[in-house]
Amino acid sequence: MDLSLISKTADLLIASNHAIVLTGAGISTESGVPDFRSPGGIWEQYDPAMFFYERFLANPNEVWEALIDMHGNSDFTLWEAQPNQGHQALSYLEEIGIIKTLITQNVDNLHQKAGNKNVVEFHGNLLFAKCLNCGAKYGYQQVLKDVEHIFPPVCSCGGTLKPDAVFFGEAIPQKAMIESTKEANLCDLMLVIGTSAQVEPAASLPLIAKGMNNMLIGLANIPVMKTHCSVVEINREPTPLTGAVSDFLIQGSAGEILSQIAERIKEKKR
Ligand SMILES: [Zn+2]
Known part of the structure:
Protein backbone atom coordinates (compact mmCIF):
# COMPACT_ATOMS: atom_id res chain seq x y z
CA MET A 1 0.00 0.00 0.00
CA ASP A 2 1.48 3.32 -1.09
CA LEU A 3 1.11 5.74 1.84
CA SER A 4 2.04 8.82 -0.20
CA LEU A 5 -0.82 8.07 -2.62
CA ILE A 6 -3.20 7.61 0.31
CA SER A 7 -2.19 11.01 1.62
CA LYS A 8 -2.52 12.52 -1.85
CA THR A 9 -6.04 11.08 -2.23
CA ALA A 10 -7.06 12.45 1.17
CA ASP A 11 -5.86 15.90 0.05
CA LEU A 12 -7.72 15.60 -3.27
CA LEU A 13 -10.92 14.65 -1.42
CA ILE A 14 -10.62 17.59 0.98
CA ALA A 15 -9.94 20.03 -1.90
CA SER A 16 -12.74 18.66 -4.11
CA ASN A 17 -16.02 20.44 -4.73
CA HIS A 18 -17.90 17.47 -6.11
CA ALA A 19 -16.35 14.09 -5.39
CA ILE A 20 -18.14 10.95 -6.50
CA VAL A 21 -17.44 7.23 -6.24
CA LEU A 22 -17.92 4.28 -8.59
CA THR A 23 -17.75 0.88 -6.91
CA GLY A 24 -17.78 -2.72 -8.11
CA ALA A 25 -17.55 -6.25 -6.74
CA GLY A 26 -14.03 -5.75 -5.34
CA ILE A 27 -15.28 -3.65 -2.43
CA SER A 28 -17.65 -6.41 -1.27
CA THR A 29 -15.32 -9.43 -1.40
CA GLU A 30 -14.03 -8.47 2.07
CA SER A 31 -17.62 -8.80 3.29
CA GLY A 32 -17.63 -12.35 2.00
CA VAL A 33 -19.68 -11.60 -1.11
CA PRO A 34 -17.86 -13.32 -3.99
CA ASP A 35 -17.71 -11.63 -7.37
CA PHE A 36 -20.42 -13.39 -9.40
CA ARG A 37 -17.90 -14.03 -12.17
CA SER A 38 -14.96 -15.14 -10.03
CA PRO A 39 -14.04 -18.77 -9.27
CA GLY A 40 -16.44 -19.94 -6.57
CA GLY A 41 -18.88 -17.22 -7.63
CA THR A 77 -23.98 -14.90 2.08
CA LEU A 78 -25.11 -11.92 0.02
CA TRP A 79 -28.39 -11.50 1.92
CA GLU A 80 -26.78 -11.58 5.37
CA ALA A 81 -23.49 -9.88 4.42
CA GLN A 82 -22.42 -6.87 6.48
CA PRO A 83 -20.57 -3.75 5.31
CA ASN A 84 -16.78 -3.82 5.82
CA GLN A 85 -14.37 -1.01 6.72
CA GLY A 86 -14.34 0.16 3.09
CA HIS A 87 -18.11 0.66 3.03
CA GLN A 88 -17.92 2.36 6.45
CA ALA A 89 -15.21 4.77 5.26
CA LEU A 90 -17.32 5.79 2.24
CA SER A 91 -20.34 6.31 4.47
CA TYR A 92 -18.26 8.59 6.72
CA LEU A 93 -17.05 10.58 3.69
CA GLU A 94 -20.64 11.16 2.60
CA GLU A 95 -21.71 12.07 6.13
CA ILE A 96 -19.08 14.84 6.38
CA GLY A 97 -20.15 16.18 2.99
CA ILE A 98 -17.12 15.21 0.89
CA ILE A 99 -18.67 12.47 -1.23
CA LYS A 100 -21.74 13.73 -3.02
CA THR A 101 -22.87 10.60 -4.86
CA LEU A 102 -21.97 6.94 -4.85
CA ILE A 103 -22.63 4.92 -8.00
CA THR A 104 -22.45 1.17 -7.49
CA GLN A 105 -22.52 -1.80 -9.83
CA ASN A 106 -23.14 -4.05 -6.83
CA VAL A 107 -26.55 -5.50 -6.04
CA ASP A 108 -25.72 -6.44 -2.42
CA ASN A 109 -27.18 -3.36 -0.66
CA LEU A 110 -24.00 -3.01 1.45
CA HIS A 111 -23.48 0.72 0.83
CA GLN A 112 -27.02 1.37 1.95
CA LYS A 113 -26.51 -0.85 5.02
CA ALA A 114 -23.36 1.16 5.83
CA GLY A 115 -25.43 4.36 5.81
CA ASN A 116 -24.81 5.95 2.42
CA LYS A 117 -27.91 7.89 1.40
CA ASN A 118 -27.17 9.10 -2.11
CA VAL A 119 -26.60 5.78 -3.88
CA VAL A 120 -27.21 5.25 -7.58
CA GLU A 121 -27.90 1.55 -8.14
CA PHE A 122 -26.59 0.85 -11.60
CA HIS A 123 -27.55 -2.81 -11.61
CA GLY A 124 -30.45 -2.70 -9.17
CA ASN A 125 -30.56 -4.36 -5.76
CA LEU A 126 -30.98 -8.06 -5.11
CA LEU A 127 -32.39 -7.45 -1.64
CA VAL A 166 -30.69 -5.96 -13.64
CA PHE A 167 -30.75 -9.22 -15.63
CA PHE A 168 -28.73 -10.01 -18.74
CA GLY A 169 -30.33 -8.39 -21.75
CA GLU A 170 -32.25 -5.99 -19.53
CA ALA A 171 -31.68 -2.24 -19.84
CA ILE A 172 -29.91 -0.33 -17.08
CA PRO A 173 -32.63 1.61 -15.21
CA GLN A 174 -32.95 4.87 -17.12
CA LYS A 175 -32.95 7.00 -13.98
CA ALA A 176 -29.66 5.45 -12.83
CA MET A 177 -28.17 5.91 -16.28
CA ILE A 178 -29.06 9.61 -16.44
CA GLU A 179 -28.08 10.34 -12.84
CA SER A 180 -24.70 8.66 -13.14
CA THR A 181 -23.96 10.39 -16.46
CA LYS A 182 -24.85 13.76 -14.89
CA GLU A 183 -22.65 13.05 -11.89
CA ALA A 184 -19.68 11.96 -14.01
CA ASN A 185 -20.13 15.13 -16.06
CA LEU A 186 -20.23 17.30 -12.95
CA CYS A 187 -17.57 15.77 -10.71
CA ASP A 188 -14.07 17.10 -10.15
CA LEU A 189 -12.91 13.89 -8.47
CA MET A 190 -13.94 10.30 -9.08
CA LEU A 191 -12.81 7.34 -7.01
CA VAL A 192 -13.06 4.07 -8.92
CA ILE A 193 -13.05 1.24 -6.39
CA GLY A 194 -12.99 -2.51 -6.78
CA THR A 195 -13.95 -2.60 -10.42
CA SER A 196 -12.13 -3.30 -13.64
CA ALA A 197 -14.71 -0.99 -15.25
CA GLN A 198 -14.88 -3.21 -18.31
CA VAL A 199 -18.63 -3.79 -18.37
CA GLU A 200 -20.52 -1.13 -20.30
CA PRO A 201 -22.10 1.26 -19.71
CA ALA A 202 -20.47 1.67 -16.27
CA ALA A 203 -17.13 1.50 -18.07
CA SER A 204 -17.89 4.84 -19.76
CA LEU A 205 -18.29 6.77 -16.51
CA PRO A 206 -14.56 7.33 -15.80
CA LEU A 207 -14.18 8.43 -19.44
CA ILE A 208 -17.04 10.93 -19.06
CA ALA A 209 -15.42 12.18 -15.84
CA LYS A 210 -12.20 12.78 -17.75
CA GLY A 211 -13.99 14.51 -20.65
CA MET A 212 -12.93 11.67 -22.97
CA ASN A 213 -16.45 10.53 -23.91
CA ASN A 214 -19.29 12.95 -24.49
CA MET A 215 -21.64 10.56 -26.30
CA LEU A 216 -23.67 9.54 -23.24
CA ILE A 217 -23.92 13.17 -22.15
CA GLY A 218 -25.53 13.91 -25.51
CA LEU A 219 -27.94 11.01 -25.06
CA ALA A 220 -28.88 12.22 -21.58
CA ASN A 221 -29.55 15.62 -23.16
CA ILE A 222 -27.45 17.62 -20.71
CA PRO A 223 -24.80 20.24 -21.48
CA VAL A 224 -21.14 19.20 -21.20
CA MET A 225 -19.89 20.75 -17.95
CA LYS A 226 -16.50 19.12 -17.87
CA THR A 227 -13.74 20.90 -16.04
CA HIS A 228 -10.56 19.34 -14.70
CA CYS A 229 -11.24 16.05 -12.97
CA SER A 230 -8.98 13.60 -11.17
CA VAL A 231 -9.73 9.89 -11.40
CA VAL A 232 -8.22 7.77 -8.63
CA GLU A 233 -8.33 4.00 -8.87
CA ILE A 234 -8.33 1.68 -5.85
CA ASN A 235 -7.94 -1.88 -7.07
CA ARG A 236 -6.03 -5.06 -6.32
CA GLU A 237 -4.64 -5.24 -9.86
CA PRO A 238 -4.09 -2.74 -12.69
CA THR A 239 -7.07 -2.41 -15.07
CA PRO A 240 -7.56 -0.98 -18.58
CA LEU A 241 -8.10 2.40 -16.85
CA THR A 242 -4.65 2.32 -15.26
CA GLY A 243 -2.25 4.69 -16.95
CA ALA A 244 -4.84 5.45 -19.65
CA VAL A 245 -7.73 7.11 -17.84
CA SER A 246 -6.94 7.21 -14.12
CA ASP A 247 -4.40 9.62 -12.67
CA PHE A 248 -3.02 6.87 -10.45
CA LEU A 249 -3.79 3.49 -8.95
CA ILE A 250 -3.56 2.63 -5.25
CA GLN A 251 -3.04 -1.09 -5.33
CA GLY A 252 -4.30 -3.28 -2.49
CA SER A 253 -7.31 -4.04 -0.31
CA ALA A 254 -10.13 -1.53 -0.81
CA GLY A 255 -11.16 -1.86 2.85
CA GLU A 256 -7.69 -1.10 4.21
CA ILE A 257 -6.96 1.72 1.75
CA LEU A 258 -10.31 3.47 2.28
CA SER A 259 -10.12 3.30 6.04
CA GLN A 260 -6.61 4.79 5.91
CA ILE A 261 -7.85 7.61 3.66
CA ALA A 262 -10.76 8.29 6.04
CA GLU A 263 -8.32 8.31 9.01
CA ARG A 264 -6.10 10.89 7.27
CA ILE A 265 -9.11 13.08 6.61
CA LYS A 266 -10.29 12.80 10.23
CA GLU A 267 -6.80 13.85 11.42
CA LYS A 268 -6.62 16.79 9.03
CA LYS A 269 -10.11 17.98 9.98
CA ARG A 270 -9.33 17.99 13.70
ZN1 LIG B 1 -48.00 -4.79 -8.58
Missing part, protein backbone atom coordinates in the same frame (compact mmCIF):
# COMPACT_ATOMS: atom_id res chain seq x y z
CA ILE A 42 -22.57 -17.66 -8.36
CA TRP A 43 -22.03 -18.48 -12.04
CA GLU A 44 -20.09 -21.60 -11.16
CA GLN A 45 -23.08 -23.09 -9.35
CA TYR A 46 -26.04 -21.61 -11.21
CA ASP A 47 -26.57 -21.39 -14.93
CA PRO A 48 -26.23 -17.71 -15.94
CA ALA A 49 -28.56 -18.41 -18.90
CA MET A 50 -31.48 -18.48 -16.43
CA PHE A 51 -30.85 -14.83 -15.66
CA PHE A 52 -31.64 -13.48 -19.09
CA TYR A 53 -34.55 -11.08 -18.94
CA GLU A 54 -36.56 -12.73 -21.74
CA ARG A 55 -36.13 -16.14 -20.17
CA PHE A 56 -37.31 -14.81 -16.80
CA LEU A 57 -40.45 -13.41 -18.43
CA ALA A 58 -41.09 -16.80 -20.06
CA ASN A 59 -40.35 -18.80 -16.92
CA PRO A 60 -40.12 -16.84 -13.66
CA ASN A 61 -40.47 -20.05 -11.63
CA GLU A 62 -37.02 -21.39 -12.45
CA VAL A 63 -35.31 -18.13 -11.38
CA TRP A 64 -37.26 -17.96 -8.14
CA GLU A 65 -36.42 -21.61 -7.44
CA ALA A 66 -32.72 -20.85 -8.01
CA LEU A 67 -32.87 -17.75 -5.80
CA ILE A 68 -34.56 -19.60 -2.95
CA ASP A 69 -31.90 -22.28 -3.30
CA MET A 70 -29.12 -19.63 -3.31
CA HIS A 71 -30.59 -18.09 -0.20
CA GLY A 72 -30.29 -21.39 1.63
CA ASN A 73 -26.80 -22.05 0.19
CA SER A 74 -24.08 -21.20 2.70
CA ASP A 75 -21.66 -20.36 -0.16
CA PHE A 76 -23.67 -17.22 -0.88
CA PHE A 128 -35.62 -6.23 -3.22
CA ALA A 129 -38.15 -7.54 -5.70
CA LYS A 130 -40.15 -5.30 -7.99
CA CYS A 131 -43.59 -5.80 -9.54
CA LEU A 132 -43.39 -5.81 -13.32
CA ASN A 133 -46.94 -4.48 -13.48
CA CYS A 134 -47.21 -1.63 -10.94
CA GLY A 135 -43.57 -1.12 -9.89
CA ALA A 136 -44.17 -1.79 -6.17
CA LYS A 137 -41.06 -2.93 -4.28
CA TYR A 138 -40.87 -5.67 -1.67
CA GLY A 139 -38.01 -6.61 0.67
CA TYR A 140 -36.62 -10.10 0.02
CA GLN A 141 -37.53 -11.29 3.53
CA GLN A 142 -41.17 -10.55 2.88
CA VAL A 143 -40.96 -12.32 -0.48
CA LEU A 144 -39.32 -15.40 1.03
CA LYS A 145 -42.06 -15.56 3.65
CA ASP A 146 -44.76 -15.21 1.00
CA VAL A 147 -43.40 -17.95 -1.26
CA GLU A 148 -44.16 -20.48 1.46
CA HIS A 149 -47.82 -19.89 0.55
CA ILE A 150 -47.80 -18.75 -3.08
CA PHE A 151 -45.24 -19.74 -5.68
CA PRO A 152 -43.96 -17.93 -7.68
CA PRO A 153 -44.37 -14.76 -5.59
CA VAL A 154 -46.86 -12.19 -6.87
CA CYS A 155 -47.61 -8.56 -6.10
CA SER A 156 -50.83 -7.58 -4.32
CA CYS A 157 -51.94 -6.26 -7.75
CA GLY A 158 -51.46 -9.75 -9.21
CA GLY A 159 -48.36 -8.77 -11.22
CA THR A 160 -45.21 -10.90 -11.49
CA LEU A 161 -42.43 -10.06 -9.03
CA LYS A 162 -38.91 -9.89 -10.43
CA PRO A 163 -35.73 -9.70 -8.35
CA ASP A 164 -34.78 -6.02 -8.62
CA ALA A 165 -31.29 -6.70 -9.96
